Amino acid sequence: MKAINVIQEKSGSSLTIDEAPTPEPAPHEILVQIKATAINRADLLQRKGGYDPPQGASPILGLEMAGIVEEVGSKATKWNPGDRVFGLLAGGGYAEYCTIHEDMAMGIPNNLSFKEAAAIPETFLTAFQALDWLGKLQNQETVLIHAAGSGVGTSAIQLAHRLYDARIIGTAGKQHKLKTAEALGAAYAYNYKKQNYAEKIIEDIGSDSIDLVIDFIGKPYWHKNMEVLAMDGRVVYLSFLGGHKLEGVSLVPILRKRLSILGSTLRNRSEQYKIDLTKDFAEKTLDLFGKGALHPVIDSTYDWSNTEEAHQRMQDNKNTGKIVLMGM
């Protein structure tokens, strides 16, 4: 099969479409012909050598896909050749074929294209894990979602809105990202470049009002998050795009407000964890995707021969929602 290969050079890394061995499905796996995959920030790190794939995973880039079942493993019973499936991968999405555990594949709702389905798994499962499994978001709680225009951000806003009827506050640095956040269900959207979001929250909603924060930023937001969190509040960290070194931190709010500070990633979880998460997610959301109440926010689509350009767009922080690769 063809797959995208990373070539390390002195001046950086470059991408090229090369031949690679077609994977063979293990007994409980299926072989999928990939119709679309999508880009994640982890791909950008991995090609620089900064984020190795977990043990046993394909070294090929790509953490999600949508496609057609080509072949089923000897003990796989859930799918038939020709079925349209999508799901999370530990690696291997930038290729013509991939294998996936039959329980980690989800059936694509009829109303969704491969392009749309490929844009769902990584961001929606990450957002679902953060809001539900880790953040224990309760019905009608108030949630603050940073990087509200990102793939995970737009997914988290939709899930918080549709599954928990939450009061949602988003932050982003660009006007059109704030508009997207509001269109998806955010009651308030603040431009962190122009406004102190903690002051705005206290003004608009009240102090100690945030039950859950989904944070990708880290350092610049620690103190403000502590300020606005409510009693029994939770912070879920998914990355530290703004840095991770803090000075002058007081632990007092953690005790006084009985806070939970949580960190998580999805990729290095066990296969069983991902299977359980996928099942829970599918039960709670596939109907809503089928009805159009949930939908992936797609920024742009590139032919996979232009993956370099697609990566550059994410590197430059220009995307609102997912960047999809097609044409394998």
Next chain:
Amino acid sequence: MKAINVIQEKSGSSLTIDEAPTPEPAPHEILVQIKATAINRADLLQRKGGYDPPQGASPILGLEMAGIVEEVGSKATKWNPGDRVFGLLAGGGYAEYCTIHEDMAMGIPNNLSFKEAAAIPETFLTAFQALDWLGKLQNQETVLIHAAGSGVGTSAIQLAHRLYDARIIGTAGKQHKLKTAEALGAAYAYNYKKQNYAEKIIEDIGSDSIDLVIDFIGKPYWHKNMEVLAMDGRVVYLSFLGGHKLEGVSLVPILRKRLSILGSTLRNRSEQYKIDLTKDFAEKTLDLFGKGALHPVIDSTYDWSNTEEAHQRMQDNKNTGKIVLMGM
């Protein structure tokens, strides 16, 4: 009734036994004649004006008691006058009588004296909440318990040992406290004054080996805790006796090890929370107390006319286990 009154003076506060109105049981409460109460660090803060009782609670010091049911409220059905009960109070233990919700009172196992029963609620419920409800300690996990010679520390070691068959590491600053920790079930006990406990843990058990830390110390232990925590590890903060201001903190371990940093107190929880916690605790532990498999560690007993002296002993950090007041 008689109760201990705090008198604020320029040179500090003093304690005196005065007359106070005998409380009246609300419909679901019982009136208890107190036979013994025990001292908590919160009492020392409260008498200095640094830890106000929660709304609706008695302003009298004292967070736990054991005694005899004197009278039952109009809708209370669980107890009869003469029953031996013990339990957690939001305040009011340093007195001849107190009221308590009937569901927050527990029956004293036959083998336990009032003195012993009064030494149980605050430390064991705090330890149980930290290990079980917050820390989600699993069978045979490894738990690091700081201040291992304290009331909560000695309770946590016993619960971790008897309820979860955990591998337990204790830290304390005095040799006899370390011996107590080992006698109660700690596999390793380190003197933090003489040893770097993180280095010792890595040497004796391995790196990234601690599933749960119960910490009362705060600042001096943050980095060492981060060092020894395992994947999916948890830290539960119950106080910051060593300070709360951190410099040069990296958030990276929180993400890389998928950590949970949790803070909690027991006193300012809702009555319903305390009732639920008490019920769960009673179900899981009263049999073990009855068989002697769990027992309060009692440091010393004072007549309540000598409460000042008893407070001084705790202030000086001289106690291993609980200090009990009797003679009301």
